[in-house]
Amino acid sequence: MKNHVFRPLLVVIGLVAIVLIARLFIVPKDFGVWERGYMYGWHRKSNEEDWKAVKVKFQGREYCKDCHSEQYSQISTTPHAIIQCENCHGPAIDHPADPPKLTIDRSRNLCIRCHSYLPYPTTIRSKIKGINPDEHNPGIECVMCHNPHKASKPK
Amino acid sequence: MTRRDFFKLSLKGVITAGLAKGLFELVKPEHILASTSNIRRVFLIDAHECCGCGLCVKACKLENEVPYESSVSRTWIERYVMTKDGKVHADATNAGRDGFTSTKIDLGMGKYKDIKKEDIDKAFFVPKLCNQCENPSCVQVCPVGATYQAADGVVLVDRKWCIGCGYCIMACPYGVRFFHPKYRTAEKCNFCYHRISKGLKTACVQACVFGSRKLGNLKDPNDPVTKTIMTERVWVLKEEYGTKPQVYYTNLSMEVR
Structure with missing residues:
Protein backbone atom coordinates (compact mmCIF):
# COMPACT_ATOMS: atom_id res chain seq x y z
CA MET A 1 0.00 0.00 0.00
CA LYS A 2 1.06 3.58 -0.65
CA ASN A 3 2.39 5.96 1.96
CA HIS A 4 -0.51 8.39 1.56
CA VAL A 5 -2.91 5.67 2.74
CA PHE A 6 -0.85 4.74 5.76
CA ARG A 7 -0.22 8.25 7.07
CA PRO A 8 -3.86 9.19 7.87
CA LEU A 9 -4.37 5.69 9.23
CA LEU A 10 -1.47 6.22 11.64
CA VAL A 11 -2.98 9.55 12.69
CA VAL A 12 -6.28 7.80 13.45
CA ILE A 13 -4.53 5.03 15.38
CA GLY A 14 -2.58 7.69 17.29
CA LEU A 15 -5.78 9.52 18.22
CA VAL A 16 -7.42 6.32 19.40
CA ALA A 17 -4.34 5.57 21.50
CA ILE A 18 -4.42 9.06 23.06
CA VAL A 19 -8.11 8.64 23.94
CA LEU A 20 -7.48 5.23 25.51
CA ILE A 21 -4.51 6.52 27.53
CA ALA A 22 -6.45 9.61 28.68
CA ARG A 23 -9.32 7.31 29.67
CA LEU A 24 -7.01 5.39 32.00
CA PHE A 25 -6.42 8.55 34.04
CA ILE A 26 -9.87 10.17 33.84
CA VAL A 27 -12.21 7.23 34.43
CA PRO A 28 -12.34 6.05 38.07
CA LYS A 29 -11.01 2.55 38.79
CA ASP A 30 -14.44 1.28 39.89
CA PHE A 31 -16.25 2.49 36.78
CA GLY A 32 -17.30 -0.44 34.67
CA VAL A 33 -19.87 -3.12 33.99
CA TRP A 34 -21.33 -4.42 37.24
CA GLU A 35 -23.95 -6.98 38.25
CA ARG A 36 -26.79 -5.93 35.93
CA GLY A 37 -24.70 -6.29 32.78
CA TYR A 38 -23.63 -3.95 30.04
CA MET A 39 -27.04 -2.41 29.35
CA TYR A 40 -28.13 -1.64 32.93
CA GLY A 41 -25.05 -2.02 35.12
CA TRP A 42 -22.55 0.39 33.52
CA HIS A 43 -21.64 2.71 36.41
CA ARG A 44 -19.30 3.90 39.14
CA LYS A 45 -19.58 1.28 41.88
CA SER A 46 -18.71 3.62 44.75
CA ASN A 47 -21.84 5.68 44.01
CA GLU A 48 -23.90 2.92 45.63
CA GLU A 49 -22.00 3.62 48.87
CA ASP A 50 -22.60 7.36 48.40
CA TRP A 51 -26.34 6.71 48.41
CA LYS A 52 -26.14 4.36 51.39
CA ALA A 53 -24.34 7.09 53.35
CA VAL A 54 -27.28 9.55 53.14
CA LYS A 55 -28.50 10.62 56.60
CA VAL A 56 -31.60 8.88 57.98
CA LYS A 57 -34.08 11.49 59.23
CA PHE A 58 -37.28 9.65 60.16
CA GLN A 59 -36.38 7.33 63.04
CA GLY A 60 -39.73 5.65 63.69
CA ARG A 61 -41.84 5.41 66.83
CA GLU A 62 -39.56 2.93 68.61
CA TYR A 63 -36.93 5.69 68.73
CA CYS A 64 -39.36 7.90 70.73
CA LYS A 65 -40.58 5.12 73.04
CA ASP A 66 -37.91 5.17 75.77
CA CYS A 67 -37.93 8.86 76.69
CA HIS A 68 -41.56 9.66 75.85
CA SER A 69 -43.01 6.43 77.25
CA GLU A 70 -46.03 8.20 78.76
CA GLN A 71 -47.22 9.61 75.44
CA TYR A 72 -46.27 6.40 73.68
CA SER A 73 -48.47 4.25 75.91
CA GLN A 74 -51.25 6.86 75.97
CA ILE A 75 -51.65 6.94 72.19
CA SER A 76 -51.22 3.18 71.79
CA THR A 77 -54.74 2.54 73.15
CA THR A 78 -56.41 4.92 70.67
CA PRO A 79 -57.16 4.64 66.93
CA HIS A 80 -54.28 7.08 66.37
CA ALA A 81 -51.81 4.36 67.43
CA ILE A 82 -51.31 3.56 63.73
CA ILE A 83 -49.89 7.03 63.08
CA GLN A 84 -46.12 7.53 63.44
CA CYS A 85 -45.09 10.17 66.02
CA GLU A 86 -42.98 11.92 63.39
CA ASN A 87 -45.93 12.41 61.04
CA CYS A 88 -47.04 15.28 63.30
CA HIS A 89 -43.93 15.99 65.37
CA GLY A 90 -41.54 16.18 62.42
CA PRO A 91 -38.46 14.07 61.65
CA ALA A 92 -36.39 13.25 64.76
CA ILE A 93 -33.02 13.17 62.91
CA ASP A 94 -30.59 13.11 65.92
CA HIS A 95 -33.02 14.46 68.51
CA PRO A 96 -32.39 15.29 71.38
CA ALA A 97 -28.84 16.24 70.32
CA ASP A 98 -29.76 17.80 66.99
CA PRO A 99 -32.40 19.24 66.79
CA PRO A 100 -33.01 19.74 70.55
CA LYS A 101 -36.66 20.62 69.89
CA LEU A 102 -38.93 19.34 67.14
CA THR A 103 -41.40 21.56 65.29
CA ILE A 104 -44.85 20.14 65.98
CA ASP A 105 -47.51 20.57 63.31
CA ARG A 106 -50.69 21.40 65.25
CA MET B 1 13.93 -18.23 11.45
CA THR B 2 16.27 -15.24 11.39
CA ARG B 3 16.86 -13.06 14.40
CA ARG B 4 14.97 -10.23 12.63
CA ASP B 5 11.92 -12.45 12.00
CA PHE B 6 11.95 -13.57 15.62
CA PHE B 7 11.86 -9.98 16.91
CA LYS B 8 9.10 -9.06 14.44
CA LEU B 9 6.98 -12.00 15.49
CA SER B 10 7.44 -11.39 19.20
CA LEU B 11 6.56 -7.69 18.75
CA LYS B 12 3.31 -8.69 16.99
CA GLY B 13 2.58 -11.17 19.73
CA VAL B 14 3.10 -8.60 22.50
CA ILE B 15 0.92 -6.03 20.72
CA THR B 16 -1.90 -8.56 20.17
CA ALA B 17 -1.75 -9.76 23.76
CA GLY B 18 -1.67 -6.17 25.03
CA LEU B 19 -4.69 -5.21 22.92
CA ALA B 20 -6.62 -8.26 24.08
CA LYS B 21 -5.81 -7.50 27.73
CA GLY B 22 -6.78 -3.86 27.20
CA LEU B 23 -10.17 -4.90 25.82
CA PHE B 24 -10.82 -7.10 28.82
CA GLU B 25 -9.96 -4.14 31.04
CA LEU B 26 -12.80 -2.21 29.38
CA VAL B 27 -15.33 -5.04 29.57
CA LYS B 28 -14.70 -7.19 32.61
CA PRO B 29 -16.53 -10.50 32.18
CA GLU B 30 -16.12 -11.37 35.85
CA HIS B 31 -18.20 -8.33 36.72
CA ILE B 32 -21.04 -9.62 34.59
CA LEU B 33 -20.81 -13.17 35.87
CA ALA B 34 -20.10 -12.20 39.50
CA SER B 35 -22.51 -12.24 42.40
CA THR B 36 -26.10 -12.47 41.34
CA SER B 37 -28.01 -10.82 44.16
CA ASN B 38 -30.47 -12.72 46.33
CA ILE B 39 -32.50 -9.53 46.81
CA ARG B 40 -34.98 -8.03 44.36
CA ARG B 41 -36.69 -4.98 45.81
CA VAL B 42 -40.34 -4.64 44.88
CA PHE B 43 -43.22 -2.51 46.08
CA LEU B 44 -46.83 -3.45 46.74
CA ILE B 45 -49.57 -0.84 46.98
CA ASP B 46 -53.08 -1.57 48.19
CA ALA B 47 -55.11 1.23 46.62
CA HIS B 48 -58.12 0.56 48.86
CA GLU B 49 -56.06 1.27 51.99
CA CYS B 50 -54.79 4.63 50.72
CA CYS B 51 -56.82 7.43 52.32
CA GLY B 52 -55.11 10.21 50.36
CA CYS B 53 -53.60 11.90 53.43
CA GLY B 54 -50.31 12.61 51.65
CA LEU B 55 -48.18 11.97 54.75
CA CYS B 56 -45.99 9.69 52.61
CA VAL B 57 -45.25 12.54 50.19
CA LYS B 58 -44.44 14.86 53.10
CA ALA B 59 -42.12 12.28 54.67
CA CYS B 60 -40.42 11.52 51.34
CA LYS B 61 -39.68 15.16 50.62
CA LEU B 62 -38.21 15.74 54.09
CA GLU B 63 -36.24 12.48 54.14
CA ASN B 64 -34.75 12.89 50.69
CA GLU B 65 -34.23 16.66 50.78
CA VAL B 66 -36.43 17.48 47.82
CA PRO B 67 -37.28 21.19 48.29
CA TYR B 68 -40.59 21.18 50.16
CA GLU B 69 -42.19 24.13 48.38
CA SER B 70 -41.30 22.99 44.84
CA SER B 71 -43.92 21.08 42.86
CA VAL B 72 -41.58 18.15 42.10
CA SER B 73 -41.56 15.04 44.26
CA ARG B 74 -40.06 11.56 44.22
CA THR B 75 -43.43 10.07 45.11
CA TRP B 76 -46.90 11.50 44.68
CA ILE B 77 -50.57 10.61 45.00
CA GLU B 78 -53.07 10.83 42.17
CA ARG B 79 -56.81 10.90 42.75
CA TYR B 80 -59.09 9.16 40.27
CA VAL B 81 -62.84 9.69 40.50
CA MET B 82 -65.04 7.69 38.12
CA THR B 83 -68.55 9.07 37.78
CA LYS B 84 -71.68 7.10 36.86
CA ASP B 85 -71.76 8.70 33.38
CA GLY B 86 -68.50 6.85 32.60
CA LYS B 87 -66.18 9.83 32.87
CA VAL B 88 -62.79 9.69 34.62
CA HIS B 89 -61.61 12.69 36.62
CA ALA B 90 -58.07 12.86 37.96
CA ASP B 91 -55.88 15.33 39.80
CA ALA B 92 -52.77 15.50 41.96
CA THR B 93 -52.51 18.99 43.46
CA ASN B 94 -49.01 19.68 44.83
CA ALA B 95 -48.12 15.99 44.26
CA GLY B 96 -50.64 15.23 47.02
CA ARG B 97 -48.25 16.66 49.60
CA ASP B 98 -51.01 18.33 51.63
CA GLY B 99 -53.51 15.52 51.21
CA PHE B 100 -56.92 15.59 49.57
CA THR B 101 -59.36 17.53 51.71
CA SER B 102 -62.16 18.43 49.31
CA THR B 103 -64.35 16.69 46.74
CA LYS B 104 -63.40 19.39 44.23
CA ILE B 105 -61.22 18.08 41.40
CA ASP B 106 -58.34 20.40 40.46
CA LEU B 107 -58.63 21.13 36.71
CA GLY B 108 -55.61 23.45 36.71
CA MET B 109 -55.47 27.20 35.99
CA GLY B 110 -57.40 27.82 39.23
CA LYS B 111 -60.48 25.94 38.04
CA TYR B 112 -62.21 23.24 40.10
CA LYS B 113 -65.01 20.79 39.43
CA ASP B 114 -67.06 19.59 42.36
CA ILE B 115 -68.31 16.02 42.06
CA LYS B 116 -71.36 15.16 44.13
CA LYS B 117 -71.56 12.02 46.22
CA GLU B 118 -74.48 10.58 44.26
CA ASP B 119 -72.58 10.87 40.95
CA ILE B 120 -69.53 8.93 42.15
CA ASP B 121 -69.27 5.37 40.89
CA LYS B 122 -65.84 4.61 42.32
CA ALA B 123 -62.74 6.52 43.35
CA PHE B 124 -59.12 5.74 44.12
CA PHE B 125 -56.09 7.35 45.61
CA VAL B 126 -53.13 6.00 43.67
CA PRO B 127 -49.70 6.44 45.26
CA LYS B 128 -47.02 6.54 42.59
CA LEU B 129 -43.25 6.22 42.78
CA CYS B 130 -40.40 4.81 40.73
CA ASN B 131 -41.27 1.35 39.41
CA GLN B 132 -37.62 0.18 39.55
CA CYS B 133 -38.32 -1.60 36.24
CA GLU B 134 -36.61 -4.84 35.31
CA ASN B 135 -35.90 -3.26 31.89
CA PRO B 136 -35.47 0.41 32.83
CA SER B 137 -35.73 2.56 29.70
CA CYS B 138 -34.24 5.52 31.60
CA VAL B 139 -30.99 3.59 32.13
CA GLN B 140 -30.73 2.51 28.50
CA VAL B 141 -30.72 6.10 27.24
CA CYS B 142 -28.13 7.52 29.68
CA PRO B 143 -25.13 8.53 27.51
CA VAL B 144 -22.61 8.70 30.37
CA GLY B 145 -23.41 5.77 32.69
CA ALA B 146 -24.73 8.10 35.40
CA THR B 147 -27.92 6.15 35.98
CA TYR B 148 -27.80 2.44 36.52
CA GLN B 149 -29.44 -0.51 38.18
CA ALA B 150 -27.91 -1.94 41.34
CA ALA B 151 -27.82 -5.70 41.93
CA ASP B 152 -31.02 -5.56 44.01
CA GLY B 153 -32.97 -3.96 41.14
CA VAL B 154 -33.01 -0.38 42.42
CA VAL B 155 -32.23 2.24 39.78
CA LEU B 156 -29.89 4.94 41.09
CA VAL B 157 -28.52 8.23 39.76
CA ASP B 158 -24.86 9.18 40.19
CA ARG B 159 -25.05 12.90 40.90
CA LYS B 160 -21.32 13.36 40.24
CA TRP B 161 -21.58 11.66 36.86
CA CYS B 162 -24.90 13.09 35.63
CA ILE B 163 -24.49 15.79 32.97
CA GLY B 164 -28.13 16.87 33.17
CA CYS B 165 -29.02 16.12 29.56
CA GLY B 166 -32.54 15.04 30.51
CA TYR B 167 -32.79 11.99 28.22
CA CYS B 168 -33.80 9.77 31.16
CA ILE B 169 -36.54 12.20 32.17
CA MET B 170 -37.99 11.92 28.66
CA ALA B 171 -37.53 8.15 28.50
CA CYS B 172 -39.43 7.24 31.67
CA PRO B 173 -42.99 6.26 30.69
CA TYR B 174 -44.18 6.95 34.24
CA GLY B 175 -42.80 10.47 34.58
CA VAL B 176 -41.09 9.70 37.87
CA ARG B 177 -37.90 11.58 37.01
CA PHE B 178 -37.31 15.30 37.34
CA PHE B 179 -34.47 17.77 37.71
CA HIS B 180 -33.42 18.33 41.29
CA PRO B 181 -33.79 22.10 41.77
CA LYS B 182 -30.67 22.25 43.97
CA TYR B 183 -28.27 19.65 42.55
CA ARG B 184 -29.24 20.25 38.90
CA THR B 185 -29.10 16.56 38.12
CA ALA B 186 -31.71 13.93 37.32
CA GLU B 187 -33.57 12.90 40.46
CA LYS B 188 -35.86 9.98 41.20
CA CYS B 189 -37.20 7.69 43.90
CA ASN B 190 -34.61 5.11 44.91
CA PHE B 191 -36.71 3.28 47.53
CA CYS B 192 -34.80 5.33 50.16
CA TYR B 193 -31.62 3.41 49.37
CA HIS B 194 -29.92 4.71 52.54
CA ARG B 195 -32.76 3.32 54.65
CA ILE B 196 -33.41 -0.06 53.02
CA SER B 197 -29.68 -0.86 52.99
CA LYS B 198 -29.72 -0.43 56.79
CA GLY B 199 -32.77 -2.70 57.10
CA LEU B 200 -35.19 0.18 57.69
CA LYS B 201 -38.46 0.77 55.88
CA THR B 202 -38.62 3.52 53.26
CA ALA B 203 -39.79 6.89 54.60
CA CYS B 204 -43.13 6.59 52.75
CA VAL B 205 -43.80 3.05 53.99
CA GLN B 206 -43.06 4.11 57.55
CA ALA B 207 -45.25 7.20 57.33
CA CYS B 208 -48.16 5.35 55.69
CA VAL B 209 -50.98 5.21 58.21
CA PHE B 210 -53.09 2.30 56.92
CA GLY B 211 -50.27 0.18 55.50
CA SER B 212 -51.18 0.85 51.89
CA ARG B 213 -47.52 0.87 50.91
CA LYS B 214 -45.31 -2.17 51.43
CA LEU B 215 -41.72 -2.94 50.46
CA GLY B 216 -40.71 -6.50 49.69
CA ASN B 217 -38.06 -8.84 48.36
CA LEU B 218 -39.30 -10.81 45.36
CA LYS B 219 -36.52 -13.40 45.76
CA ASP B 220 -37.67 -14.37 49.24
CA PRO B 221 -40.60 -16.81 48.86
CA ASN B 222 -41.63 -16.31 52.51
CA ASP B 223 -41.98 -12.56 52.18
CA PRO B 224 -45.69 -11.65 52.58
CA VAL B 225 -45.36 -9.14 49.73
CA THR B 226 -43.96 -11.86 47.44
CA LYS B 227 -46.78 -14.19 48.45
CA THR B 228 -49.37 -11.57 47.52
CA ILE B 229 -47.71 -10.84 44.17
CA MET B 230 -47.41 -14.54 43.34
CA THR B 231 -50.87 -15.67 44.43
CA GLU B 232 -53.25 -12.73 44.17
CA ARG B 233 -54.51 -10.54 41.36
CA VAL B 234 -52.05 -7.68 41.03
CA TRP B 235 -51.78 -4.86 38.54
CA VAL B 236 -48.84 -2.88 37.14
CA LEU B 237 -48.90 0.48 35.41
CA LYS B 238 -48.38 0.77 31.64
CA GLU B 239 -47.47 -2.88 31.10
CA GLU B 240 -47.54 -2.31 27.33
CA TYR B 241 -44.24 -0.40 27.45
CA GLY B 242 -42.36 -3.63 28.22
CA THR B 243 -40.32 -2.09 31.00
CA LYS B 244 -41.50 -4.76 33.48
CA PRO B 245 -42.34 -2.38 36.34
CA GLN B 246 -41.85 -3.75 39.86
CA VAL B 247 -44.41 -1.66 41.74
CA TYR B 248 -47.51 -3.83 42.05
CA TYR B 249 -51.01 -2.60 42.83
CA THR B 250 -54.01 -4.37 44.31
CA ASN B 251 -57.63 -3.20 44.58
CA LEU B 252 -57.33 -0.92 41.58
CA SER B 253 -59.51 -0.65 38.49
CA MET B 254 -58.64 -0.51 34.78
CA GLU B 255 -59.20 3.24 34.41
CA VAL B 256 -56.08 4.04 36.44
CA ARG B 257 -53.04 4.51 34.23
Missing part, protein backbone atom coordinates in the same frame (compact mmCIF):
# COMPACT_ATOMS: atom_id res chain seq x y z
CA SER A 107 -52.51 22.84 62.25
CA ARG A 108 -56.07 22.16 61.16
CA ASN A 109 -54.67 21.29 57.73
CA LEU A 110 -52.82 18.33 59.21
CA CYS A 111 -55.97 16.86 60.80
CA ILE A 112 -58.19 17.28 57.75
CA ARG A 113 -55.74 15.30 55.61
CA CYS A 114 -57.67 12.31 56.95
CA HIS A 115 -60.69 13.77 58.77
CA SER A 116 -62.18 15.82 55.96
CA TYR A 117 -64.89 13.40 54.88
CA LEU A 118 -64.70 12.26 51.24
CA PRO A 119 -67.47 10.00 49.89
CA TYR A 120 -65.23 7.54 48.03
CA PRO A 121 -66.83 4.10 48.47
CA THR A 122 -63.88 2.07 47.12
CA THR A 123 -61.31 3.51 49.53
CA ILE A 124 -60.78 3.44 53.27
CA ARG A 125 -61.22 7.23 53.33
CA SER A 126 -65.02 6.94 53.44
CA LYS A 127 -64.74 4.78 56.59
CA ILE A 128 -62.73 7.37 58.57
CA LYS A 129 -64.80 9.55 60.90
CA GLY A 130 -64.81 12.86 59.11
CA ILE A 131 -66.22 16.34 58.99
CA ASN A 132 -66.86 18.93 56.33
CA PRO A 133 -64.12 21.49 57.10
CA ASP A 134 -66.23 24.28 55.57
CA GLU A 135 -69.05 23.68 58.08
CA HIS A 136 -67.39 22.22 61.20
CA ASN A 137 -66.02 25.23 63.16
CA PRO A 138 -64.17 26.77 60.21
CA GLY A 139 -61.05 28.75 61.06
CA ILE A 140 -60.55 27.18 64.51
CA GLU A 141 -57.66 24.82 65.19
CA CYS A 142 -58.84 21.25 65.91
CA VAL A 143 -56.50 20.95 68.93
CA MET A 144 -58.51 23.64 70.72
CA CYS A 145 -61.16 20.98 71.45
CA HIS A 146 -59.66 17.60 70.44
CA ASN A 147 -56.61 15.89 71.92
CA PRO A 148 -54.85 13.98 69.13
CA HIS A 149 -53.22 11.64 71.68
CA LYS A 150 -56.64 10.63 72.96
CA ALA A 151 -58.50 10.81 69.65
CA SER A 152 -61.95 10.93 71.15
CA LYS A 153 -64.85 13.33 71.69
CA PRO A 154 -63.95 16.95 72.63
CA LYS A 155 -62.39 17.35 76.07
